[in-house]
Amino acid sequence: MSLLEQSDVRTDAVVRLENVSKTYGTGTNALLALDGVSLTVRRGEFVCLLGASGCGKSTLLSLVAGLDRITGGTLDIGGRTVSLMFQEAALFPWLSVRANVELPLRLQGLSRPERRKRAEELLDIVRLRGFGDKRPHELSGGMRQRVALARALAQNADILLMDEPFGALDAMTRDILHDELERIWREQELTVLFVTHNVREAVRLGDRVILLSSRPGRVIEDYPITHPRPRRIDSPEVSAQAGEITDRLRAEVARHAH
Numbered sequence: 001m002s003l004l005e006q007s008d009v010r011t012d013a014v015v016r017l018e019n020v021s022k023t024y025g026t027g028t029n030a031l032l033a034l035d036g037v038s039l040t041v042r043r044g045e046f047v048c049l050l051g052a053s054g055c056g057k058s059t060l061l062s063l064v065a066g067l068d069r070i071t072g073g074t075l076d077i078g079g080r081t082v083s084l085m086f087q088e089a090a091l092f093p094w095l096s097v098r099a100n101v102e103l104p105l106r107l108q109g110l111s112r113p114e115r116r117k118r119a120e121e122l123l124d125i126v127r128l129r130g131f132g133d134k135r136p137h138e139l140s141g142g143m144r145q146r147v148a149l150a151r152a153l154a155q156n157a158d159i160l161l162m163d164e165p166f167g168a169l170d171a172m173t174r175d176i177l178h179d180e181l182e183r184i185w186r187e188q189e190l191t192v193l194f195v196t197h198n199v200r201e202a203v204r205l206g207d208r209v210i211l212l213s214s215r216p217g218r219v220i221e222d223y224p225i226t227h228p229r230p231r232r233i234d235s236p237e238v239s240a241q242a243g244e245i246t247d248r249l250r251a252e253v254a255r256h257a258h
C-alpha cells in the first residue's frame with residue numbers, strides 16, 4: 001500500500017509531492033528545474049499552479065502525469081489515473097469531432113453503441129451537441145478546446161491535468177470557457193491541477209493558487225481563494241487578490257533578474 005493510500009482516509013489527498021526535485025540532463029549539462037517541491041491536492045480540489053516562465057510548471061505536471069521521472073523526493077498519486085489537456089487541442093484532423101471523443105472510449109473497450117452514447121453525452125456536457133460530424137478544422141479555437149475537454153473527460157480519469165488550456169484563446173472565449181470548466185468541475189466532481197501564467201485566471205478558477213519561485217521551482221506561497229463562486233475575472237475581489245499575487249510574483253522575478 002502506498003504512503004498516499006494509507007493517509008488518504010484522513011486527508012483525502014489524491015496527489016502528494018514531498019520534497020520533489022527534478023534535474024534534466026547530467027554533469028555540466030544538468031539543469032535543476034524543480035527543487036524541494038511539496039504539495040498536496042485533495043479530492044475535488046481545483047488547484048492552480050502559477051509562476052514565471054521556465055519555473056517548472058509544465059515539468060511538475062508531466063511528473064504527476066508519469067510522463068517523466070522525479071530525481072528526488074516522493075511523488076504519490078496512489079495508483080490513480082490522470083488525463084491531460086494542453087494549450088493545443090491536438091485533435092486528429094482526419095477524424096470527426098465525435099470520433100476524436102470516442103477514441104479514449106474505444107481504448108476502454110466500450111462497444112460501438114456505448115461509445116456513441118457516451119460521446120453524445122460528453123459533447124452535451126461541453127455544449128457541442130450537434131457538432132459531432134464536424135472536422136476539427138471547421139471549428140473555432142474555443143470549440144476545439146471544448147472537444148479536447150470532452151476527450152479528456154472521456155478518459156474518466158481521477159485527476160485532470162491542464163497545461164495552459166486556454167492560453168491561446170481570446171479573452172472573451174477564455175471567459176466563457178472558465179464558466180464552463182467551473183460548471184463541469186462542480187457537476188462531475190473533478191480534481192483539477194491547472195497550470196497557467198495568468199494570475200487573474202488562477203484566482204478566477206482556483207480553490208488554491210500555488211506560486212512557484214523562478215528556476216529552480218519551489219513552492220513560495222499557497223493562497224487559499226475563498227471568494228464565492230461563480231466568480232468573474234473582472235470582479236473587484238478577483239482583481240484585488242490577483243494584484244496581491246502579481247506583486248509577489250513580480251518581486252520573485254525581479255529577485256532573479258540580476
Ligand SMILES: Nc1ncnc2c1ncn2[C@@H]1O[C@H](COP(=O)(O)OP(=O)(O)OP(=O)(O)O)[C@@H](O)[C@H]1O
Nearest residue numbers: 024031033052053054055056057058059060197215
Ligand atoms: N525535456 C527537457 N530537457 C531539458 N530541459 C528541460 C526539459 N523540459 C523542460 N526543461 C527546462 O526546465 C525548465 C522548466 O521548464 P518548464 O517547461 O517546466 O517551465 P514552465 O514553468 O512550464 O515554463 P513556461 O511558463 O514558459 O511554459 C526550463 O528551464 C526548461 O528549459
